[in-house]
Amino acid sequence: MDDKAARKALETQLAALEDEEALGESDRATVELDQESVGRLSRMDALQVQAMAQAQSRRRAVQKDRIRAALARIDEGEFGxxxxxxxxxxxxxxxxxxxxxxxxxxAGNQGT
Structure with missing residues (x-):
């Protein structure tokens, strides 16, 4: 894979991750404690959705960091x-x- 094709693929992946991050923003928001409008089970569901959204956000952040590092390797001539x-x-x-x-x-020696 040449640098130009790799850059395009990486930038496309990065943009998709940014879009996903924006879509999941409301799910990561603080769950309000209002027992009158939200029952106990509904609040527990909301907390679970929030926790899953936060975990997905952390995974996306790691992937974005990997992509940015790969783009930097392309710029430095060390890609591949x-x-x-x-x-x-x-x-x-x-x-x-x-x-x-x-x-x-x-990668096999490191378990990655």
Missing amino acids: YCLACGEEIAAKRLENDPSVTHCIGC
């Missing part, structure tokens, strides 16, 4: 090389996920 051993990462691996940081051998 394993951060552990310096060897080229297989093109198919990069096509599957352009934000990967390790070749398959090193």
Whole structure:
């Protein structure tokens, strides 16, 4: 995968994550304690939805950080090389996920 194609794929993924983040904003909002308008079970459901939305937001933040790091590697001319051993990462691996940081051998050694 060349740098131009990787940049486009990464920027598309980043934009999609930003859109998802904006859509889930209301679910992460504070759950109001108003026993008259919301029953106990409804409030528990709302708290569960909030917790799941916050967890998804944290996962998206990690993925956005990985994408930004990959974009920085493109800018620095280091994209496509394993951060552990310096060897080229297989093109198919990069096509599957352009934000990967390790070749398959090193990823297996790290458990990632």
